[in-house]
Amino acid sequence: MIRIAASTRLAFFLIAILVLLVVLSAVIPQKEIATGRIVDLQDRLGSGYRVIELLKLDEIYTAPYFFVLLGLLSVNLAAGNVRRFRIIYRTERTLLHARHLGSILFHLSLLVIVGAVILNYLYRFEGVFSLTEGQSETEAGYFRTFSGPLHSSESDRFQIALETFYEAYRVNGDSIEAAQIALSPASGQVPMAAVIWTSQPFLWNSMKFHMGARSGYSPELLVEDSAGQVLFRSFVRLATLKQNGEARYFDSVYVPGAGIEVAIEVRPAVSPEDPVRFDVRVHRDGNGLFSGSVSTAEAVTFDGLRLSVPRLRRWCYIAVVESPYLNLVFFGFWAALAGLTISLVPRIMRRERTAR
Amino acid sequence: MNTFEAVFYWTTTVLPAGPLFLVLLALVFEKPAAFRSARATLTLAFVTLTVFGVARWVRTGHPPFVTLFESMVVTVWFLLLIALILHAVASRFAIVLLPVSGLSLLLLGWSATLPPDASPLTATLSNTWLFIHASFATAGAAAFLAAASLGILYLMGPEKLASMERVAATVPEYRSLPPTISNFLIFGLILWGVMIVSGSIWAHSAWGRYWAWDPIELWSLISWLLYGLLIHARMTFKLSHRVFATLTIAAVAVVVFALWGVQYVYETIHTYG
Numbered sequence A: 001m002i003r004i005a006a007s008t009r010l011a012f013f014l015i016a017i018l019v020l021l022v023v024l025s026a027v028i029p030q031k032e033i034a035t036g037r038i039v040d041l042q043d044r045l046g047s048g049y050r051v052i053e054l055l056k057l058d059e060i061y062t063a064p065y066f067f068v069l070l071g072l073l074s075v076n077l078a079a080g081n082v083r084r085f086r087i088i089y090r091t092e093r094t095l096l097h098a099r100h101l102g103s104i105l106f107h108l109s110l111l112v113i114v115g116a117v118i119l120n121y122l123y124r125f126e127g128v129f130s131l132t133e134g135q136s137e138t139e140a141g142y143f144r145t146f147s148g149p150l151h152s153s154e155s156d157r158f159q160i161a162l163e164t165f166y167e168a169y170r171v172n173g174d175s176i177e178a179a180q181i182a183l184s185p186a187s188g189q190v191p192m193a194a195v196i197w198t199s200q201p202f203l204w205n206s207m208k209f210h211m212g213a214r215s216g217y218s219p220e221l222l223v224e225d226s227a228g229q230v231l232f233r234s235f236v237r238l239a240t241l242k243q244n245g246e247a248r249y250f251d252s253v254y255v256p257g258a259g260i261e262v263a264i265e266v267r268p269a270v271s272p273e274d275p276v277r278f279d280v281r282v283h284r285d286g287n288g289l290f291s292g293s294v295s296t297a298e299a300v301t302f303d304g305l306r307l308s309v310p311r312l313r314r315w316c317y318i319a320v321v322e323s324p325y326l327n328l329v330f331f332g333f334w335a336a337l338a339g340l341t342i343s344l345v346p347r348i349m350r351r352e353r354t355a356r
Numbered sequence B: 001m002n003t004f005e006a007v008f009y010w011t012t013t014v015l016p017a018g019p020l021f022l023v024l025l026a027l028v029f030e031k032p033a034a035f036r037s038a039r040a041t042l043t044l045a046f047v048t049l050t051v052f053g054v055a056r057w058v059r060t061g062h063p064p065f066v067t068l069f070e071s072m073v074v075t076v077w078f079l080l081l082i083a084l085i086l087h088a089v090a091s092r093f094a095i096v097l098l099p100v101s102g103l104s105l106l107l108l109g110w111s112a113t114l115p116p117d118a119s120p121l122t123a124t125l126s127n128t129w130l131f132i133h134a135s136f137a138t139a140g141a142a143a144f145l146a147a148a149s150l151g152i153l154y155l156m157g158p159e160k161l162a163s164m165e166r167v168a169a170t171v172p173e174y175r176s177l178p179p180t181i182s183n184f185l186i187f188g189l190i191l192w193g194v195m196i197v198s199g200s201i202w203a204h205s206a207w208g209r210y211w212a213w214d215p216i217e218l219w220s221l222i223s224w225l226l227y228g229l230l231i232h233a234r235m236t237f238k239l240s241h242r243v244f245a246t247l248t249i250a251a252v253a254v255v256v257f258a259l260w261g262v263q264y265v266y267e268t269i270h271t272y273g
Helices: A008-027 A035-054 A064-092 A098-123 A326-355 B003-014 B017-029 B032-060 B068-089 B091-112 B128-155 B158-163 B174-207 B215-236 B241-265
Strands: A125-132 A136-138 A144-147 A158-171 A174-185 A192-196 A202-204 A207-225 A230-235 A239-243 A246-255 A260-267 A277-284 A287-295 A299-302 A305-308 A312-322
Touching (some): A064 A098, A098 A326, A125 A207, A158 A192, A158 A312, A174 A202, A174 A207, A174 A312, A192 A202, A207 A239, A207 A246, A207 A260, A230 A246, A287 A299, A287 A305, B003 B032, B003 B091, B017 B032, B017 B091, B032 B068, B032 B091, B068 B091, B068 B128, B091 B128, B128 B174, B128 B241, B158 B174, B174 B215, B215 B241
Antiparallel strands (some): A125 A144, A125 A312, A136 A158, A158 A174, A174 A192, A202 A207, A207 A312, A239 A246, A260 A277, A277 A287
């Protein structure tokens, strides 16, 4: 039994399955990574997509079999290492010979990596907020979460607000996007404020609050009738589409009180002195009522309606991450590379001596 | 690309054709002098490519790793460097310049079809980890290409390899090639591993996460696992040397796809430049 668990043949097959699963995940769009592509695939495959769902091929990295596979790899690596140590020790009475040290270090490090990945999965937490400036949310307001089976969220109750979004925050001479957040723990701790950017998270209660990779615009759309009565007033969160390095921010909203569809696109200012402009197109039942450009200081009138965009706010993702064993994964990776390097040196030296 | 860079780039792009032609000439007509000229021409290609890279680095203010074009050219530079070091350390490997010049010619030909313009560094790209990541990616790819070059020599067969001795003075022992290929694979595995780790550290500072299963991340991991599998297959299943050499050459396709092909197929945040 131990011989089978420790066999390199088993290791080969387990790694081959791992490769196959990673290749499948590169071919089949994964949930929460490529939602748009999943919809395309569902349209293409129709009911055939059920097979993918049944086998959890669209969420491979959180599927139970993926962790069973990692578990088997751990057992195989552990048993293989014990067997390797025993054989080497029996023949050479030491484990510190340069010829074996690299291989031992490499395989032990792989064991550390796989073990840390499993532990991290069990205790990990990831949540994403999509907040507009001035908006606050509690931990119930995540629009996407992943929580490991052993993660305890008892101590994670808080309220978070996006106070200001900085388009060009100066850090070490560079201009980067940053966000000022306010965090009020439910436990009665003192409220906290911090400026965060992608590489500068705010750490609280073993959770890291990162600024997410996505951000965009949220203009306030105001529609009034000719008597000045407000028919619609709300911040409209625009979608961000990045193509060929250029970003476009647009969306359309239905205004029920006026029966119109308003498509709005932000034209960000080229220089700080220029006003931000909005390309606006208004339709009713497919008939165009207005098409033109407005700024925050202007209003346009058409068909007895008055439309303006008085304020513009920014929105961004705030990611909350708790990965307690991530550093162990990194440690394992560097140690594995050190092991590979150590194992290579005596191989090359031996080969050169033989060649001479 | 300015005129100075263009002169050195196009000189380099054409130069690998020289050794390829000269080695074939040397082998067919048994002319050792042609083989020596081929070696000198490949060294010259390395020098001109170095001048091109340094000139571009000085002009743009950053190492030439940012665009797809630059990544390809730097990989060839590393491949030539490995071939020259191999030759300096063990002269019997001089014959490796035959496949190396062929692969360099192919890659430089591909690079000539790409936009050669240098790209300014955005705030995201302006990070030391990026240069560590990119240099290990190109060096790792070069190590895998070098392993494939030795694989090509192995597939030529013992008689053909021995016959090359007439022009190359010494050639590697035929049965010593598979262990040397294996060493190059481990070397590539180390470099590629450093590339993955340094890339994830850079990704953390650029996008706020270490790993996001992005297509390029995935295919880099697939390449790394595949080479690990190949090394294990050789040891565990006692693969025949011929199959091992063939798989080493075939696996290069995955590295080429991971490094330069993914962005033609997938939407990825890893677009060059």
